[in-house]
Amino acid sequence: MGSLTVPTEPTNAIDASEYRRRWPRFLCLHGFRTSAEIMRKQVLGKWPDLVTARLDLLFANAPFPAEGKS
Numbered sequence: 001m002g003s004l005t006v007p008t009e010p011t012n013a014i015d016a017s018e019y020r021r022r023w024p025r026f027l028c029l030h031g032f033r034t035s036a037e038i039m040r041k042q043v044l045g046k047w048p049d050l051v052t053a054r055l056d057l058l059f060a061n062a063p064f065p066a067e068g069k070s
Contacts, residue, residue, distance in 0.1 A: 025055075025057075026057050030059075030061070032066060036060055036061045037059070039059055040059045043057065
């Protein structure tokens with residue numbers, strides 16, 4: 001089995017530059033009868049720019065659209 005540990009400090013100059021550029025990454029999953037674009041507008045419209053600028057947000061669409069009455 002592999003290890004799930006994350007290095008606390010970079011080990012060389014190349015790692016150091018990559019280490020500084022990475023922001024926390026979040027997978028943003030929308031709810032029922034909505035979409036990634038709707039969720040993006042909701043999050044980016046309400047969260048402060050200071051916060052969203054320091055996050056790597058990934059908005060994904062569900063593979064199958066909801067059908068029927070809402």
